Amino acid sequence: MTKTNPGNFFEDFKVGQVLRHATPRTVTEGDRAAYGALYPTRFAVPSSVEFAASVGLSPAPVEELVAFHIAFGKTVPDVSLNAVANLGYAECRFHRPVVTGDTISTQSEVIGLKQNSNGKTGVVYVRSTATNQRGEIVLDWARWVMVRKRDADAPAPEPVVPQLAPFVDADDLVVPAGLDFNAYDFAAAGEPHRWDDYEVGEKIDHVDGVTLTDPEHMLATRLWQNTAKVHFSTEARPDGTRLVYGGHVISLARALSFNGLANAQLIAAINAGAHTAPALAGDTVYAWSEVLDKAAPAAWEGSGVGAIRLRLVATKGRDESMTLRGDDGRYAPGVLLDLDCWALVPR
Template sequence: MSKTNPGRFFEDYHIGQVIRHAVPRTVAEGERALYHALYPARHALYSSDEFAARSGLEGSPLDDLIAFHVVFGKTVPDISLNAIANLGYAEGRWLRPVWPGDTLRSESEVIGLRQNSNGKSGVVWVRTRGLNQVDEVVLKYVRWVMVRKRDADASPPDAVVPQLAGAVAADDLVVPEGLSFADYDFELAGEPHRWGDYAVGEKINHVDGCTVEEAEHMLATRLWQNTAKVHFDATNREDGRRLIYGGHVISMARALSFNGLANAQMIVALNAGAHANPCFSGDTLRAWSEVLDKAETDAPGVGAIRLRLVATKGDSADFVLKGEDGKYDPQVLLDLDYWALMPI
């Protein structure tokens, strides 16, 4: 009897199935240091205990995307080990900050299944929750992934495609307890632009670029314990190239967006996301953002801003997203729709 696990294939999933993912992980300042070494991340709330304390928090929490990567990475052996592609995200909400010393674990529920027309693969939708050591949900989101079938002749399941919200409602955003931007230091944060300075429809070219290297991508996937074969095994693809983990592109684009959005301090919701085209080592990432919506919150001096973040390996100054056919431009790598908190 084999003691190794080849991972789940499409026919191994069923609606309502709940998977508790191994292995819980305690995160600490080491994760913060490595995250800031991998990405040019400079948002002040996640860089300085003093800045965070001035903003009403007990100290600097770990970057919101550290929580995302850790929770996501736990799910890979059960959800996307045999994936062809990670297709999208929806209904993501950050519910509590993650602090150094917290222990995170993940669990997912299968909420949708649909076999592809080629009969060789199918799409699996899961709702994932990340929980801390006292079983508080810190993060939850839906994602869908294309997974290979073990047996192309296996009978397909009845198709169930979940109806997902187009965006998290502003009223459902969770502002961390105690957060206040009433005494916000714009000079130390890096830019003077506040919530009121941004207009819906405005587009921002983040100017800077960063070339993705194989070494940093492999360090990232190991750090987040993401074991998907397409990221690790160069023989897994016919072209012999390892696919850059989509979360690596998200974090790089978010870090590049500091130039123009330095005061978009905390990500609190993930409305939608698509990895539009594959990213490979040697690609140079640039980014631009579009302001989609704005909302006030009940927290002192805190506003919410909804942003579309686009990562591209082309010119970010032309703001190209899709062609006339409605398909993503070949240079677009990421299309991410999220809510962030910003001083009013």
């Protein structure tokens, strides 16, 4: 009798199934330091206790993506241990800042299933919710992942594909309690650009690049307790390479976006996301952003806070033309990540 966990295969999932993920994970200052060592992040709120306090956030929160990675990593043993690829995200909202000492727990509900035509894999849709030690929701999100079947002859389930919103409505974004950008220190933050300085449709080339290495991406993935085999074992993929965790690329792109978006201090939501091509050690990752929308809901009046909706694109090699798709409608060569998100900026 085996006591090890082989992970769930496609035929193990049922719509409506609730998965409570082990183990709770407490956030420490070590996580903040490790995140800064792995990614070239310089955003002032998570970097400086004094800056965070000056905008009404005390204690200083960690980067939103620290919470996302921890919560996401909890889901892997039950959802994607036998995954071929993580396909996308939607409807991700950050409900409250995470500070050191918070303990994050995650559970997921299966909201959709669809077997692929090859009969060997299927797509599993889940909605995951992360809570802190007080039972308060920290973040929630939907994602879909391609999972292997244990038995190719197992019957296909009735297909259920959930209808997911194309983006989170600005009125549903959460401004952290106490956040006030009226006395915002632009010099300390690193750039002078306010909400009014960004125009819908403008593109920003973030210029800098970071070359991926196996030690760094595997260290990052272990830090978030993500156990997916494809990130660690050269025997897990036919080509013998280790696939870089998509979240690692997200954090690299977010950190690189500081150059041009230094005042996009807090991620409020991830509307949609797609890992459009595999990233491997040796690839040099660059990023560019497009402003998709702007919002300043009436409920935020007086806070000095506005929101900009951004398309954050990571590429293998720098693309100065900032081309997302070719004439055929497919993603342009070199595009690794297409992430649609809302960020909070000073007005």
